[in-house]
Amino acid sequence: MSDNIAFEKTSYEGQVVIVTGAASGIGKSAAELIASRGAKVVCVDLNQVGVDQTVTSILKLGGNAESAVLDISNQKGITDFISQTVGKDKRIDALINCAGYPGPTGKFVEEINWDDFQKVVAVNLFGAIWLTQSVLPIMKKQKYGRIVQVASIAGKEGNPKMAPYNTAKSGLIGFVKGVAKEVATDGITINALAPAVIATPINVNTAKETLDYMISKIPAGRLGEPSEVAEIIAFMGSKACSFTTGFTFDISGGRATY
Numbered sequence: 691m692s693d694n695i696a697f698e699k700t701s702y703e704g705q706v707v708i709v710t711g712a713a714s715g716i717g718k719s720a721a722e723l724i725a726s727r728g729a730k731v732v733c734v735d736l737n738q739v740g741v742d743q744t745v746t747s748i749l750k751l752g753g754n755a756e757s758a759v760l761d762i763s764n765q766k767g768i769t770d771f772i773s774q775t776v777g778k779d780k781r782i783d784a785l786i787n788c789a790g791y792p793g794p795t796g797k798f799v800e801e802i803n804w805d806d807f808q809k810v811v812a813v814n815l816f817g818a819i820w821l822t823q824s825v826l827p828i829m830k831k832q833k834y835g836r837i838v839q840v841a842s843i844a845g846k847e848g849n850p851k852m853a854p855y856n857t858a859k860s861g862l863i864g865f866v867k868g869v870a871k872e873v874a875t876d877g878i879t880i881n882a883l884a885p886a887v888i889a890t891p892i893n894v895n896t897a898k899e900t901l902d903y904m905i906s907k908i909p910a911g912r913l914g915e916p917s918e919v920a921e922i923i924a925f926m927g928s929k930a931c932s933f934t935t936g937f938t939f940d941i942s943g944g945r946a947t948y
């Protein structure tokens with residue numbers, strides 16, 4: 691009996707879940723896992739080809755998914771997309787925001803071009819804020835919602851020569867802490883996740899010295915896998931995550947034990 695109850699809480703049967711960054715890496719893995727647990731997943735990304743491939747792989751496995759092309763640094767684009775989604779699907783049970791990029795790496799803060807700095811903050815922080823602002827009224831009406839913001843170990847500890855990314859991800863962690871308290875009696879939880887280095891395409895252009903530094907800090911002595919991150923995201927986005935909010939979950943192979 692108790693096993694059935696546990697299953698029920700991690701199931702996404704009948705739910706509509708938005709996953710951003712779903713074309714690749716962590717977002718793709720999370721979209722596939724959450725679809726396998728019963729959700730209709732709206733897969734969002736800048737990359738049309740990639741996001742369509744994610745949807746195809748979900749449909750092939752008998753899941754339910756559709757794609758949407760969206761740049762999350764476009765506030766109006768987000769508002770329009772969320773109203774279209776809720777117009778069609780009538781509900782949004784969870785927002786899983788995995789879209790992001792590191793921007794300049796291997797550069798001292800004073801060497802970073804301001805446009806590049808702002809762009810990193812616009813995608814990794816403002817996009818997360820605008821998505822949250824757009825889904826909260828719907829979740830409040832439903833009296834239910836789960837928001838997962840993928841931050842980074844960079845936001846907890848700060849990696850040298852990644853100032854824009856550190857700034858955006860630590861801002862995201864602070865954002866989640868306060869908003870969680872605003873919606874704590876509305877049936878909504880909002881949490882962040884701080885991965886250390888995960889084996890995804892995001893690290894392809896990261897300066898070698900920065901990547902070596904980040905890997906050397908992981909006691910497990912290896913990179914994380916997107917499927918490992920997807921498991922914790924699937925918990926955070928489910929009914930099972932009902933009494934933890936405003937928290938930043940760790941997935942760092944032991945780098946951050948707090």
Ligand SMILES: NC(=O)c1ccc[n+]([C@@H]2O[C@H](COP(=O)([O-])OP(=O)(O)OC[C@H]3O[C@@H](n4cnc5c(N)ncnc54)[C@H](O)[C@@H]3O)[C@@H](O)[C@H]2O)c1
Nearest residue numbers: 711713714715716736761762789790842887888890891892
């Ligand atoms: N992989 C890591 O080492 C690592 C570590 C810590 C945190 N993260 C975070 O995890 C999240 C997922 O990263 P990943 O490793 O899967 O990388 P990834 O590059 O494989 O996937 C990121 C996806 O986000 C999309 N994206 C980027 N900018 C976007 C925008 N403006 N609008 C819409 N989509 C956009 C990309 O097209 C891509 O498909 C990111 O927020 C990243 O900062 C990754």
